[in-house]
Amino acid sequence: MRRLAAVAACALLGTPAWAQLDIGRLIDYGRKAVDAGSKLQEANKDFTQDQEIQLGEGITAGLLGAAPLSTDANLQRYVNRVGRWVALHSDRPDLPWTFGVIETRTVNAFAMPGGTILVSKGLVDRLGSESELAGALAHEIAHVVKRHQLAAIQSSLNSDVLSSIGKDVASEAINRRGGDAFGLKSQLAGVGIDALKNGVFLRPLDRSMEYEADRMGVIIATRAGYDPYGLPGVLELLGTVHGDGSGISIMETHPAPSDRLAELEKVMPAVDGYANQPRLEGRFLQVVGRAK
Amino acid sequence: MTMRFLRLCLAAAFLSLPLAAWSQDQAFTNRATELKERADAASATLVPLPENTAVKVLARAGAWTRVEAAGRPGFVRVFHLRFPATVEAAGSGSSNPFAAFGSLIGGSKSDAHANLATTGVRGLSKEDVKNANPDAEALKRMQSYRADKPAAERFAREGKLAAVKVADPDAGSTKGSAR
Numbered sequence: 001m002r003r004l005a006a007v008a009a010c011a012l013l014g015t016p017a018w019a020q021l022d023i024g025r026l027i028d029y030g031r032k033a034v035d036a037g038s039k040l041q042e043a044n045k046d047f048t049q050d051q052e053i054q055l056g057e058g059i060t061a062g063l064l065g066a067a068p069l070s071t072d073a074n075l076q077r078y079v080n081r082v083g084r085w086v087a088l089h090s091d092r093p094d095l096p097w098t099f100g101v102i103e104t105r106t107v108n109a110f111a112m113p114g115g116t117i118l119v120s121k122g123l124v125d126r127l128g129s130e131s132e133l134a135g136a137l138a139h140e141i142a143h144v145v146k147r148h149q150l151a152a153i154q155s156s157l158n159s160d161v162l163s164s165i166g167k168d169v170a171s172e173a174i175n176r177r178g179g180d181a182f183g184l185k186s187q188l189a190g191v192g193i194d195a196l197k198n199g200v201f202l203r204p205l206d207r208s209m210e211y212e213a214d215r216m217g218v219i220i221a222t223r224a225g226y227d228p229y230g231l232p233g234v235l236e237l238l239g240t241v242h243g244d245g246s247g248i249s250i251m252e253t254h255p256a257p258s259d260r261l262a263e264l265e266k267v268m269p270a271v272d273g274y275a276n277q278p279r280l281e282g283r284f285l286q287v288v289g290r291a292k
Numbered sequence: 293m294t295m296r297f298l299r300l301c302l303a304a305a306f307l308s309l310p311l312a313a314w315s316q317d318q319a320f321t322n323r324a325t326e327l328k329e330r331a332d333a334a335s336a337t338l339v340p341l342p343e344n345t346a347v348k349v350l351a352r353a354g355a356w357t358r359v360e361a362a363g364r365p366g367f368v369r370v371f372h373l374r375f376p377a378t379v380e381a382a383g384s385g386s387s388n389p390f391a392a393f394g395s396l397i398g399g400s401k402s403d404a405h406a407n408l409a410t411t412g413v414r415g416l417s418k419e420d421v422k423n424a425n426p427d428a429e430a431l432k433r434m435q436s437y438r439a440d441k442p443a444a445e446r447f448a449r450e451g452k453l454a455a456v457k458v459a460d461p462d463a464g465s466t467k468g469s470a471r
Contacts, residue, residue: 061426062426064431065430069430069433069434077439080438081447085439085445085453088444088445096438098437098438099437128351130451131354132352216462222456224455225448225453225454225455225456229355233354236352236357236370237352239319239375240318240375257375261370261371264371265371268371274458275355277454
């Protein structure tokens with residue numbers, strides 16, 4: 001089993017895309033070491049809510065290793081209150097919703113299975129109101145509610161080779177730690193970490209998922225009592241943000257903000273009547289330290 | 293062994309982050325529209341704006357955007373504007389490690405501002421990325437900031453946020469009644 005883990009890891013090392021994996025070699029070792037049929041069956045099972053949460057925790061721990069959590073406790077509590085209030089108006093109000101601000105000037109936000117959401121300090125610094133923050137969080141909450149990331153993970157795991165690699169490498173790591181994957185004490189957290197390192201997230205979410213999360217995000221934020229134009233405002237902001245090319249972009253596989261705004265415009269008549277709901281610029285600017 | 297592999301794989305993943313961003317203030321009308329005096333459809337029209345009129349974005353204001361157009365300030369509906377570009381796409385989309393997270397930003401490699409020159413790392417440094425390890429302690433700290441339902445409801449009352457019923461056009465659900 002150790003050999004399988006090592007081979008899998010070696011194959012993954014330095015391979016930025018699945019296409020470059022030495023699949024033949026992996027299949028060879030995989031067939032000898034595991035019962036691929038039973039693994040595939042396991043991968044095809046739906047994740048329980050607890051498993052979904054554990055999976056998300058593993059992925060989040062991996063991300064937090066690279067982008068540190070902001071030490072601004074006041075900001076963290078504030079983002080959690082906004083996020084939880086918005087999530088209460090979703091179809092999964094009772095998940096252990098957890099929100100975090102990470103210290104990076106990158107402008108982005110990420111949703112993990114099970115209700116963990118990260119927003120970058122770079123994004124928070126560019127927002128102008130609580131309704132925009134609520135809109136951004138609502139988009140991410142919608143991804144979790146619709147289990148979009150889980151679908152992507154399951155899609156990737158629905159290959160006997162990949163499921164064997166992912167789960168066996170995770171099991172190997174966990175076994176060596178007495179069932180404790182990086183202190184998270186759950187096997188699924190290990191799978192989440194593996195999913196991250198194995199590149200399961202290389203696959204983009206379907207464009208339709210992004211549009212769906214935009215539509216649902218606007219609805220959820222409006223239900224929570226915010227100005228429905230918070231998320232459109234964030235997309236407008238993203239439309240005027242430019243990168244400097246110092247990294248490989250997350251942009252290419254996602255619809256452009258202008259396209260998303262065009263799609264979102266179709267749903268706005270349903271919420272236009274709520275356009276006078278609060279934006280709460282003052283409370284937001286005070287918390288982020290930009291109050292005049 | 294596994295830890296070493298994990299560090300290296302995380303490093304490879306995070307090299308793919310969009311590392312910096314800055315604001316730009318130009319937009320174009322995406323249809324024939326009007327520059328309004330106030331953020332209100334009933335307010336006076338200052339000047340008609342043909343499709344593809346360049347405007348300078350001054351501020352976001354809910355359903356409206358405060359702009360400068362034809363040399364004068366005013367307001368245009370946010371949906372009547374298109375924005376020229378987003379963060380450039382410097383590499384292959386297949387290298388994007390976060391695509392499946394449901395990340396907030398979208399974009400297109402056909403954007404006019406693609407392939408901007410690198411001007412320096414303003415976000416995560418490559419050294420940060422190289423040294424990354426799963427951080428379970430940070431996860432626990434993050435979870436300590438969670439808000440429970442009563443706290444969220446109290447927070448909403450303080451902000452005078454009132455829940456309303458809105459049907460989901462995709463599902464027909466009207467969740468969100470008074471809570």
